[in-house]
Amino acid sequence: xxxxxxxxxxxxxxxxxxxxxxxxxxxxxxxxxxxxxxxxxxxxxxxxxxxxxxxxxxxxxxxxxxxxxxxxxxxxxxxxxxxxxxxxxxxxxxxxxxxxxxxxxxxxxxxxxxxxxxxxxxxxxxxxxxxxxxxxxxxxxxxxxxxxxxxxxxxxxxxxxxxxxxxxxxxxxxxxxxxxxxxxxxxxxxxxxxxxxxxxxxxxxxxxxxxxxxxxxxxxxxxxxxxxxxxxxxxxxxxxxxxxxxxxxxxxxxxxxxxxxxxxxxxxxxxxxxxxxxxxxxxxxxxxxxxxxxxxxxxxxxxxxxxxxxxxxxxxxxxxxxxxxxxxxxxxxxxxxxxxxxxxxxxxxxxxxxxxxxxxxxxxxxxxxxxxxxxxxxxxxxxxxxxxxxxxxxxxxxxxxxxxxxxxxxxxxxxxxxxxxxxxxxxxxxxxxxxxxxxxxxxxxxxxxxxxxxxxxxxxx
Numbered sequence: 160x161x162x163x164x165x166x167x168x169x170x171x172x173x174x175x176x177x178x179x180x181x182x183x184x185x186x187x188x189x190x191x192x193x194x195x196x197x198x199x200x201x202x203x204x205x206x207x208x209x210x211x212x213x214x215x216x217x218x219x220x221x222x223x224x225x226x227x228x229x230x231x232x233x234x235x236x237x238x239x240x241x242x243x244x245x246x247x248x249x250x251x252x253x254x255x256x257x258x259x260x261x262x263x264x265x266x267x268x269x270x271x272x273x274x275x276x277x278x279x280x281x282x283x284x285x286x287x288x289x290x291x292x293x294x295x296x297x298x299x300x301x302x303x304x305x306x307x308x309x310x311x312x313x314x315x316x317x318x319x320x321x322x323x324x325x326x327x328x329x330x331x332x333x334x335x336x337x338x339x340x341x342x343x344x345x346x347x348x349x350x351x352x353x354x355x356x357x358x359x360x361x362x363x364x365x366x367x368x369x370x371x372x373x374x375x376x377x378x379x380x381x382x383x384x385x386x387x388x389x390x391x392x393x394x395x396x397x398x399x400x401x402x403x404x405x406x407x408x409x410x411x412x413x414x415x416x417x418x419x420x421x422x423x424x425x426x427x428x429x430x431x432x433x434x435x436x437x438x439x440x441x442x443x444x445x446x447x448x449x450x451x452x453x454x455x456x457x458x459x460x461x462x463x464x465x466x467x468x469x470x471x472x473x474x475x476x477x478x479x480x481x482x483x484x485x486x487x488x489x490x491x492x493x494x495x496x497x498x499x500x501x502x503x504x505x506x507x508x509x510x511x512x513x514x515x516x517x518x519x520x521x522x523x524x525x526x527x528x529x530x531x532x533x534x535x536x537x538x539x540x541x542x543x544x545x546x547x548x549x550x551x552x553x554x555x556x557x558x559x560x561x562x563x564x565x566x567x568x569x570x571x572x573x574x575x576x577x578x579x580x581x582x583x584x585x586x587x588x589x590x591x592x593x594x595x596x597x598x599x600x601x602x603x604x605x606x607x608x609x610x611x612x613x614x615x616x617x618x619x620x
Contacts, residue, residue, distance in 0.1 A: 161513040168426035178393050185392035187384045190228040193264040194236035196448040200432040207429050207471040209277040228280040232261040254363050271449040274459035276542040284383045290365045292382040293374045296416050297354045305415040309345040311357035311370045317350040320411040327403040354378050377408035390420020396427040429471040458551035461485045467518040493552040502532035559605040567603040588617035
């Protein structure tokens with residue numbers, strides 16, 4: 160099979176992917192902080208890495224790939240929601256209320272990502288289940304002189320790791336000069352970051368050598384990836400917004416705690432998402448959760464298709480026009496593969512995806528496939544046209560074959576009589592019903608568009 164090449168953020172170049180162990184390929188994606196519904200930007204890395212996961216399983220085998228995506232279930236916003244419930248009289252401890260809240264939000268997350276056709280990861284660790292592993296890693300860092308405890312806090316000595324800044328390409332001094340850093344009396348250096356912090360009675364906490372407290376954000380992924388994937392693994396992925404400081408800090412603490420390993424060998428970062436050409440923001444009124452779009456009747460498969468039309472390394476612009484075009488294309492393809500068993504994916508699609516997940520190129524290759532069985536197999540590599548995702552395209556009234564035949568008959572008569580008024584009238588009525596009308600020498604093709612309404616279809620006499 161074609162060799163896979165990925166753009167490695169750490170080296171800033173495209174590299175041939177060579178796993179540490181081809182029988183045990185390991186992939187880690189920074190997952191969500193589960194305080195509310197996932198917004199559209201949260202979904203982009205999930206879809207990107209889902210395609211990579213499918214490609215790796217094709218090349219190395221389903222059982223040879225381990226995909227880990229974590230849940231951050233300890234966070235100030237989660238704490239605030241749980242505390243509000245406790246103050247309102249909800250029974251249980253604060254920790255129990257936090258667990259209940261995150262169970263709820265994780266359920267929402269699963270439902271939304273399932274709707275996008277994303278395969279579930281092999282492992283989905285929750286941060287609160289790995290507190291012991293975090294404490295052990297922090298103790299190791301202190302013992303090796305890379306961390307220090309003061310006033311109930313434990314902090315990482317950034318300057319103790321000489322390669323700090325390699326991922327983001329900035330020196331420590333430049334970071335201090337160009338960024339806001341927290342200046343606190345318990346810090347030796349402004350750039351030092353928190354590994355452990357104290358908790359009061361209104362916050363969740365766990366007992367530790369430094370008193371009752373909770374972990375800092377960065378230590379979570381380092382501890383979980385070490386426990387589940389080892390000191391060295393193949394790929395670490397996430398949004399570009401996590402490159403600094405989160406991923407930079409992960410590298411530093413992981414390599415210092417476990418110098419025998421190299422942590423992640425390849426780093427993949429997807430770019431940010433825009434809506435109609437503007438940054439997604441609540442203040443601009445263009446902030447959408449995945450559930451918002453699903454609730455508006457936009458199928459998850461359509462959302463996924465729009466995502467995949469843009470390379471993960473470029474900013475992606477969500478527009479209503481793209482969604483409408485994606486829906487029309489998917490309806491056409493679903494009609495072509497209806498009742499067909501998948502064969503093998505086309506080499507052109509495999510090659511496009513193997514070239515740094517060129518999903519736009521893979522979609523272009525799909526358009527060129529004539530064999531329905533090959534189309535179905537190839538689309539599955541992108542998570543499209545799968546049987547469990549097609550209910551939206553099989554809605555009652557979506558079968559327009561009778562109307563297509565009627566319009567073709569009217570056109571044939573008009574060619575003889577030169578009176579095209581009946582053709583134009585029927586075409587206008589179909590468009591008003593939300594039908595895309597395509598007429599060519601090959602015949603008439605009708606596709607139900609985003610605003611399709613079967614009740615508005617013209618009557619057939």
